[in-house]
Amino acid sequence: MNVQTQLDPVKECYRNQRFVYFDIETIPCQDEDYRAELARKVTPPGNIKKAESIDAWLAENRDRATDEAMSKTSFDGGRGHVCTIAWAKNDSGIEVRHAKTLADERNVIADFFADLDPYHSETLVGHNITGFDLSFLKKRAICLGIKMPSPSSFPRDPKPWDKSVLDTMSAWAGGTNRISMDNLCSILGIPGKAGFDGSMVAEAWAKGDHDTIAEYCKDDIYRTREIHKRFIMAGY
Incomplete structure (x- = not known):
């Protein structure tokens, strides 16, 4: 079977x-007041009882524990922020919006929503979007007062089996099982992440390395689309 024949199912599907x-x-919360609140909540292990031992433990561990708690807010749409969104429709070029400041976040999300709004027969495709991306965007929209697109183009509480979404992680792993995009790309022979991954986004943003983040997000769209094409060619 030649390459052209292999691609026919994809072209037909896109038609x-x-x-x-x-x-x-996403990046963690940038609010120093919230960081101070988390710092106040840090407590030593229960086996440390003496006041001087507690003080010594806090002096040594409070900052590290607070940093860890703050870093986890990058998974919390109520506290963290969207710094980049990339998207593409079928075989079109990839659009990227990136926030260099917190003030830019609103426009990044609004631009993505605006491009979805005119269409009511789209299927959103992404890796772990039912478990993370869609929920995070919904929460940021509520926090920032951004009007979401209609539920037909942006489902509010999607499940992996909803027709309006295709979650490549759920489609491959099934149920509550997980597989990283990089691992799935390796299995399918698709070039994976090249030395930069999501765990590095927060530090890169703090350093002002915005182009690296934007390019990384753009590359994830290429990978997602190639994964989905494998599904289409297999008759998924």
């Missing part, structure tokens, strides 16, 4: 259906 491949990158 009949519109897919929106998308991915977001």
